[in-house]
Amino acid sequence: MFLTEFRKSLKNPWAEELIDLVFYRPLAFLLVKLLFPFPITPNQISLLAMMCGIAGGLFFALGSSRYWVVGGLLYGLSNILDCCDGMVARLKKNGTLTGRIVDGMVDYSTSLAVYVGLGIGLSKAVFAGTVILPCNPWILILLAAASHAAHAVFSDKYRNGFLNLKKPEPISAGTEQEQFVRELDRLKQIKAHVFDRTLIKTYVWYLNLQAGKVDSSRLNKKPVRPQRFSAFNAALWNLIGPSTHISFLILSAFLFNPMLFFIFVIGLANFWMIILFFLQIPGKNNDDETILK
Numbered sequence: 001m002f003l004t005e006f007r008k009s010l011k012n013p014w015a016e017e018l019i020d021l022v023f024y025r026p027l028a029f030l031l032v033k034l035l036f037p038f039p040i041t042p043n044q045i046s047l048l049a050m051m052c053g054i055a056g057g058l059f060f061a062l063g064s065s066r067y068w069v070v071g072g073l074l075y076g077l078s079n080i081l082d083c084c085d086g087m088v089a090r091l092k093k094n095g096t097l098t099g100r101i102v103d104g105m106v107d108y109s110t111s112l113a114v115y116v117g118l119g120i121g122l123s124k125a126v127f128a129g130t131v132i133l134p135c136n137p138w139i140l141i142l143l144a145a146a147s148h149a150a151h152a153v154f155s156d157k158y159r160n161g162f163l164n165l166k167k168p169e170p171i172s173a174g175t176e177q178e179q180f181v182r183e184l185d186r187l188k189q190i191k192a193h194v195f196d197r198t199l200i201k202t203y204v205w206y207l208n209l210q211a212g213k214v215d216s217s218r219l220n221k222k223p224v225r226p227q228r229f230s231a232f233n234a235a236l237w238n239l240i241g242p243s244t245h246i247s248f249l250i251l252s253a254f255l256f257n258p259m260l261f262f263i264f265v266i267g268l269a270n271f272w273m274i275i276l277f278f279l280q281i282p283g284k285n286n287d288d289e290t291i292l293k
Contacts, residue, residue, distance in 0.1 A: 042086065056074035062124075068253040151241070154276075248260065
C-alpha cells in the first residue's frame, strides 16, 4: 500500500531525477503522509519551501563553515518541501494552474536568494582567507547561475516533452497560453479569487511577451506528437537537473569547499550538456505544428 501510494505521487519514474527517486522523493513522501490528514494546500507547502530556501541563502551569506552547514540543511529541506507540494496535489487531486505558477516562483526566488547569499558569503570568506578561489567569487557565481539556469531549462523541456507524450492528447507549445487564458476567463466570470486572477493575468502577460498573443484559430486544432522526446532522453537530461545541482551545493556547504560545486556546475554539467546536444541533434521542431481535427 505504501509503495502504491508512493508511485501515485510521482509524475513518472523516467521523468524523475535519480537523486529525487532515491533520496528527496522518499523523504518528501514521509512528510506528505504526516501532512495528508490536515487541510494544508500545495500552495502553502510551496510558500514554506520558499521561506526555507531564502533562509538558506541568508545563512550562506554569513560566510562561515558552520553557517554554511545550516544553509545547506535549509536548502535541502526547501527541496524536499518543493517535492511535497506536487505529491500532495497528485494524491489529493487538487492541483491548480495557479499552483504551477507558484511552484515556478518558488524555484526562481529560492535560486536567486541562494546564489546571492553564496556570492556575499564567498566574498566574506575570501577576504577572511578561509576560502581560496581562482578568480573573483562573483564571476564564478554568475557562471554557475547561468549554467544552472540552462541545465534546468533543457532538463525541464525534455522531461515535460516526454510526459506530454504519455497524455491521450499531446499539447503544443502554445497550449500552455491557451490553458491559462481559458482559466483567466473562467475566474473573471465568477468574479472571485482575486489573487489567482492577478497571478494568472501576470503570467499570461509574461507568456505573451515570449510567444505573442494566443490566436483563437488555434483553439480547435490538434497538435502533432513531437518525435524527439523519449524516456531515455529525459533520463539523460535529468542527470544534470535541479536536484542534482542542489545536492552538489549541499555537499560543498557541508565540506565548506565551494570549488566542488563550481567544478560540477560550470565544468562537468556543461560538458554533459554539450554531449547531449551532439547526441540529440534535433531536426525540424514539430512542437508548434498542428493538424486540423
